[in-house]
Amino acid sequence: MTATKLRQLIESEDTEFLMEAHSPLSARIAEESGFKALWASGLSISASLGVSDRNEASWTEVLGIVEAMADRVSVPILMDGDSGFGNFNNVRRVVRHMSKAGVAGICLEDKLFPKANSFVDGPQELASVEEFRGKIMAAKDSQLDPDFVVVARTEALICGAGRDEALCRANRYDEAGADAILIHSKQAHAGEIMEFARRWERRRPLIIVPTTYSQTPTDVFKTAGIACVIWANHSVRASVSAMRRITSIIHERAYAGDLDHDICTVDDIFRLTNEYEVRDAERRYLAPGTVG
Amino acid sequence: MTATKLRQLIESEDTEFLMEAHSPLSARIAEESGFKALWASGLSISASLGVSDRNEASWTEVLGIVEAMADRVSVPILMDGDSGFGNFNNVRRVVRHMSKAGVAGICLEDKLFPKANSFVDGPQELASVEEFRGKIMAAKDSQLDPDFVVVARTEALICGAGRDEALCRANRYDEAGADAILIHSKQAHAGEIMEFARRWERRRPLIIVPTTYSQTPTDVFKTAGIACVIWANHSVRASVSAMRRITSIIHERAYAGDLDHDICTVDDIFRLTNEYEVRDAERRYLAPGTVG
């Protein structure tokens, strides 16, 4: 059901937008802001757990969070599956589990396990094409919902392997059954991404992550026929800035009044967490005099 | 060790301040802002999990998060233990577990299980004094670290039982072995809290949570001899406002550029999650040519 929604978004003519979320709370907020789909980001989930984006969090820790997100929103979630948390067999287990939990799709990248974040300096190694194709096939064979989306992400540009290698890999992953290709770049402008898109000729939906080239006007992406744009980490980055600012102010002043402009109300928290629904339910399910 | 630090803070002559945290990330930020101790808030941990503050999250879910927080900061953490997650036996299990995990203390409140948030409208029921004293004794008998802090929180004022009942309960909890008393109020001003403090006469450290009476100048608390002030939910509330603002802007503009003033850098996320420490460690532990 959510898988069908995600598939329709990705395969639609328009350029669509996915907003990062890293917790049920942030997922709920992104949904309320109007986003039609969410990106369960490995970087920001790791960050909220306080660990580096190097598969320090175990796959069951990550799945627990993404499952809880899926429980709390009705828009579809595309999960950042890193390099698959191991080999093809770990991919199978993860996809079965996520698919059962109502997650709409997974994105797998052609790096080794444990991975490092794409924006980290230093050499990064690509997985062999054959091994990664096996993971895509294993993912497709393991999904429970026929509309579950498997995105193949190539890190060829990130790893400095060049555009031809990127195109070649995208082709091979497409043949292996990927439902969409994510082409990642860490350039400060969209040059190599646009060149890739031009050559790709919309063979299969193309997804991009404009973190480093965020200044590129969105019309450029639309004209290039990009299927989906992922705003991959902006919610967690906004939360860090805000938490730092407020905790600094409160620490400095030793006073937490007069912050209403910067912090939501407690009542807002209640609303976001279904407090009022539970209170109504008390009337239905709790006999008079048994309120705890 | 962290327990000793928390005990010293609570027993010091000065009024000290604890900042709420709900994740390892927010804990780290609060520590960097200068706070000497943290409050692992039940409300905000529940909120980040997307569930109401009514013990919808299981105690092991909450403990997992608080343990991860304790792993990531060196300042002590006082855990919001709600009403103890069940009876005295659940309290024993939780205290042993938390004490082993390096959490510095726990706060238990004299309500039933499952509890409701103190600021929720509607009648709330107090636990019997005897049953709650049993929980305090069970907590004290179960701590592994002799300096582990058990705070007894009375909800007598919240539940409308009056100041005399609050004082009576505080006394009984003190006798049962509580290391400090948390007196909670939902008035818009500090009146009943100040009156309580005056009568209490510093028999045992007094802790307050000025959420609804946040406009009260902190000097008032100092003069009243309050041992600790907990800023109980401001970090999560700041994050909600910021995430809502940024996701709305990005959704509206379909563009994520020009937000540098409002969101931290990706590099900042790396620093907060020890990415650079791991990269240095790679040089020590990974042989040349084996970087993944």
Added chain:
Amino acid sequence: MTATKLRQLIESEDTEFLMEAHSPLSARIAEESGFKALWASGLSISASLGVSDRNEASWTEVLGIVEAMADRVSVPILMDGDSGFGNFNNVRRVVRHMSKAGVAGICLEDKLFPKANSFVDGPQELASVEEFRGKIMAAKDSQLDPDFVVVARTEALICGAGRDEALCRANRYDEAGADAILIHSKQAHAGEIMEFARRWERRRPLIIVPTTYSQTPTDVFKTAGIACVIWANHSVRASVSAMRRITSIIHERAYAGDLDHDICTVDDIFRLTNEYEVRDAERRYLAPGTVG
């Protein structure tokens, strides 16, 4: 799907049998022995976790195990939900979660939280009828699968409240929407159970747990029109005896040879855990030369 199977079993004319399981491994074994449905026992799951049957294990710990069991067998699982892990709201959360995870049904008992095991000496307190009816209604309203089975278990006989109270409660739970009634007894013979069944007149399927009255011939249950018999703890009890015997022998002899009659082969473990399926999958998904 599995819920439909369980419903059919319970509503069939024949007396059916559920075997206890406490882990995916024991679930698999019980399925291979021919049982058409399993009982995920609170006592034996707690025991395998090394904790008392008093809700020491959190509900998410228990659910994690039952979910993993459901992943590994195709026969339906009825989960022992104790007294619902809290109030109606916790029941809602558990039922939604289990129903999503493919568990076929839940059994709720009319005791307080935390519960104590029914066979433990000492007074036990029944929940109020109204509060427990609220839990049943909440459970029925929260199931995702229309065939999900909610069993209402009355502990009236266990708590010494008598047969009339047991019948009255069973009636009220039936009216509240329970799909079956579990009537529990700790007598050494089936007397009170048979009397209850006679009076109940098959208004709704009746489930029994002949742990203390295990000597009663099964024909007696069949004649009485019992819908389901739960063998509630025999698998874990067999495992305890066997593990104790083998570890004692090995310790005494300081030698682990010549035990083939008493322990299964390692190959048997491989078969039970799908090792050979994974090896076959390696041929499909792993390119030559990449076997890890």
Added chain:
Amino acid sequence: MTATKLRQLIESEDTEFLMEAHSPLSARIAEESGFKALWASGLSISASLGVSDRNEASWTEVLGIVEAMADRVSVPILMDGDSGFGNFNNVRRVVRHMSKAGVAGICLEDKLFPKANSFVDGPQELASVEEFRGKIMAAKDSQLDPDFVVVARTEALICGAGRDEALCRANRYDEAGADAILIHSKQAHAGEIMEFARRWERRRPLIIVPTTYSQTPTDVFKTAGIACVIWANHSVRASVSAMRRITSIIHERAYAGDLDHDICTVDDIFRLTNEYEVRDAERRYLAPGTVG
């Protein structure tokens, strides 16, 4: 504390014996049978979870079980750490976590991630010596307890690399800081193990796992100066046989009486799970009339 006990056992003059456990319950039983230390086996923990011994279980799943075992016994536990659940960085995280949880030591093997069980047919690949040395160093640098034991297990014989490679690797791991060497073999007799031991000359304590060569008299191991013998999977294998036997009998007979010889009593389960301790504690902590 438990680490100190394990270190003393391993470094003692005598040949010592570790019994496998895969759950808190089996750990308790092995301790009661007299074993002075336990082996938290990856194969049997995976088996109890119903998954293959190929790192299908996440490291946090495994750690959760081993932590719970450590909570329930006072004898030290050596944890089977497979190939470290990833690279050196995952090893660091696991060791810090286990060391904090009171686990006495970890055994790391020089295979890739995800690993396959040593007794599975088919080619298995060894890790590079340098990469594995990095893991040992990372483990030693991460332990919180100075007596925490890091065992380096070489699979050189398992992978067909020969005795010289095995000795060379053992030497290099010793130099990297390993506290003991585990030399594994899948031969039906102890030949290659004895030859290895002879050449090793007790440079560092030697640990063996006589699963396939279980018929070898223990005196042979003693004479060879083996420090520790691990009975690596016998408890779970005994439980499988017993559960299969009992569930088959009960299914066939549709009757669970007359099995007292084969299954422990319910009371025995109570005793093993501290039921009576809790009941006593009720008297201390629960006021009269509040028993739940």
